[in-house]
Amino acid sequence: MSSFPIKLLAVAIVMLARDGHILDGAAQSAATFDAVSIKRNHSGAAASDTNTTPGRLNLINVTPISLVWRAFGLLNPQIANAPSWMSSERYDVIAVTGGGDALTDKDRQPFLRAMLAERWQFRFHWETKDLRVYSLVAGKNGSKFVSHTGPGEYAMKLQPEGNHLILRSTKGNMGRLVEILSGQTGSLVINDTGLSGEYDFTLEWAQDQNPDATGPSLFTALQEQLGLRLESTRKPMPVVVIDHIERPSEN
Numbered sequence: 001m002s003s004f005p006i007k008l009l010a011v012a013i014v015m016l017a018r019d020g021h022i023l024d025g026a027a028q029s030a031a032t033f034d035a036v037s038i039k040r041n042h043s044g045a046a047a048s049d050t051n052t053t054p055g056r057l058n059l060i061n062v063t064p065i066s067l068v069w070r071a072f073g074l075l076n077p078q079i080a081n082a083p084s085w086m087s088s089e090r091y092d093v094i095a096v097t098g099g100g101d102a103l104t105d106k107d108r109q110p111f112l113r114a115m116l117a118e119r120w121q122f123r124f125h126w127e128t129k130d131l132r133v134y135s136l137v138a139g140k141n142g143s144k145f146v147s148h149t150g151p152g153e154y155a156m157k158l159q160p161e162g163n164h165l166i167l168r169s170t171k172g173n174m175g176r177l178v179e180i181l182s183g184q185t186g187s188l189v190i191n192d193t194g195l196s197g198e199y200d201f202t203l204e205w206a207q208d209q210n211p212d213a214t215g216p217s218l219f220t221a222l223q224e225q226l227g228l229r230l231e232s233t234r235k236p237m238p239v240v241v242i243d244h245i246e247r248p249s250e251n
Helices: 064-072 105-119 174-185 218-226
Strands: 024-026 035-040 049-053 056-062 091-096 123-138 155-161 164-172 188-191 199-206 228-244
Touching: 035 105, 056 064, 064 105, 064 228, 091 105, 123 174, 155 174, 164 174, 174 188, 174 218, 188 228, 199 218, 218 228
Parallel strands: 123 188
Antiparallel strands: 024 123, 035 091, 049 056, 056 091, 123 228, 155 164, 164 199
């Protein structure tokens, strides 16, 4: 794998901090990957794949906008001023940390922010906007989640089967679930369940755009199968406003 020595580069930035958030500047961080390979993916596939092993992160067929989601722990409605190519172009990103630890989604965020600053020339600032959102909460009888135990690698895959969509989760988390639900509902979904563990579950529902599909809607399936419900509300939400981004050089 050809690599890009991010640790040998430095970006001069000016930023302010409030409540632990970066307000202005570049998406820079003290945590940086030892090496990163970025290549355009021209496969035409619609799905992406994330594979993590200790010290290594493979993001295959991902859009640049999804890298920003991952880097800040945000969802699509919380990213403003993104050029259209960030949602249409796809890339393979392979990175190594130089350490032997397996990084969680949150652990990876500063590494991804540093990569965006160095390789994509990403600059941004924060704003707060009042957004219409869905609040994901536990039903009146509580959630039906089963905590993951024993071995097994993280996997949350959404696949069509006939006229249905099926989400299968191993060691899944609420952060990824609300990201998937946001994509399916077209609205920002916020995790207000209070659940923060890793879970094994299956969620199946009928595709709304298919008139021949029978079975529960996504909203009904969430209640019946997972003991969760979506409530429409408005909330002031942090928004990353993109000031500058460039396509990366490939290596």
